[in-house]
Every structure is written in structure tokens, then in C-alpha cells.
Amino acid sequence: xxxxxxxxxxxxxxxxxxxxxxxxxxxxxxxxxxxxxxxxxxxxxxxxxxxxxxxxxxxxxxxxxxxxxxxxxxxxxxxxxxxxxxxxxxxxxxxxxxxxxxxxxxxxxxxxxxxxxxxxxxxxxxxxxxxxxxxxxxxxxxxxxxxxxxxx
Numbered sequence: 001x002x003x004x005x006x007x008x009x010x011x012x013x014x015x016x017x018x019x020x021x022x023x024x025x026x027x028x029x030x031x032x033x034x035x036x037x038x039x040x041x042x043x044x045x046x047x048x049x050x051x052x053x054x055x056x057x058x059x060x061x062x063x064x065x066x067x068x069x070x071x072x073x074x075x076x077x078x079x080x081x082x083x084x085x086x087x088x089x090x091x092x093x094x095x096x097x098x099x100x101x102x103x104x105x106x107x108x109x110x111x112x113x114x115x116x117x118x119x120x121x122x123x124x125x126x127x128x129x130x131x132x133x134x135x136x137x138x139x140x141x142x143x144x145x146x147x148x149x150x151x152x
Contacts, residue, residue: 030107033107033112033139034105034107034112036139037105037107037112037114037131037139038102038105040059040131040139040141041100041102041114041116041129042100043055043059044056044059044060044141045098045100045118047059048088048093048094049094049095049096049097049098049120050094050095050097051088051089051091051094051095052088053085053088053089056084056085056088057081057085059140059141060081060084060085060140060141060142061081061132061134061140061141061142062081063081063142064080064081064084064140064141064142064143064144065078065079065080065081065084065142065143065144066078066079066084066143066144066145066146067079067143067144067145068145068146068148069145069147071148096120096121096122096123097120097121098118098119098120098125099118099119099120100116100117100118101116101117101118101119102114102115102116103115103116103117109133110132110133111130111131111132111133112130112131112132112139113128113129113130113131114127114128114129114130114131115127115128115129116129118146120151121151122150122151123148123149123150123151124148124149124151125146125147125148125149126146126147126149127144127145127146127147128144128145128146129141129143129144129145130142130143
């Protein structure tokens with residue numbers, strides 16, 4: 001091997017190591033985000049189940065909404081954050097402890113999508129969540145689109 005080939009090989013190996021290191025750092029960041037989101041889902045579901053509007057308010061984005069498609073009709077119903085929290089406070093929704101099973105989490109930079117199954121004594125929710133990372137680098141739930149199936 002001549003001097004130029006050795007230098008070329010050194011640059012190639014250095015580039016591979018840098019790429020591997022950057023990819024490894026990205027994987028660790030994504031794993032950390034996924035763990036944060038999973039923990040946040042458990043917190044949010046627990047707060048809804050115990051009807052704790054204060055905890056929910058903290059973790060729901062200001063533009064949060066629930067989109068319930070074909071729930072009690074043939075159209076989609078959109079509940080803005082205030083309406084959702086008012087229903088929680090009034091005891092009209094929530095109150096049934098549910099077991100959370102995360103089916104899938106997909107994270108890209110500052111957005112994430114999650115599919116989860118929530119099983120309670122009265123119903124099973126297949127929920128599709130959308131999360132955003134706010135200016136303080138905290139994950140917040142911005143959209144919840146559940147499919148609710150009553151248990152017999």
C-alpha cells in the first residue's frame with residue numbers, strides 16, 4: 001500500500017466511525033424519547049382514570065383535542081382540551097382504571113405517534129396518540145383518537 005492508499009483508508013475508517021457514533025447517539029436519543037413518551041402515557045392514563053384534571057392539564061398541549069369518530073353517531077366528534085377537562089372534572093368520563101399496553105411508538109425528532117390499547121373493566125380503548133415536544137423540550141399530548149369498544 002502506498003502512502004495515498006493508507007491516507008484514503010484512514011479517512012474512510014474515520015468516516016465510518018463518525019457515522020456509527022452519530023447513528024448510535026441518535027438511537028440512544030430515540031430510545032430515551034420513547035421511554036419518556038411511554039412514561040407520559042402511563043401518567044396521562046392514570047390521571048384520566050383517577051379524574052385528576054390538574055395532572056392532565058400539565059401534560060396536554062394547549063391545542064389538545066380528542067377526536068372520537070363514530071362514537072354515539074356516524075360522524076367524528078372533536079373535544080377541545082377545555083371540554084375534555086370539564087368532562088373529567090364533572091365525572092362524566094374517566095374513573096375506570098385501565099391497563100396500558102403500548103403497541104407501537106414512532107418518534108421523529110420532535111413529533112411522535114403511538115398506538116396503545118387501554119383495557120378497563122367497562123371498555124377497551126384502541127388509542128392513537130400524537131405527541132409534540134414543546135419549546136421547553138417536554139413531550140405533550142396534542143391529539144387522542146380512540147376507538148372505544150364496550151365490554152359485555
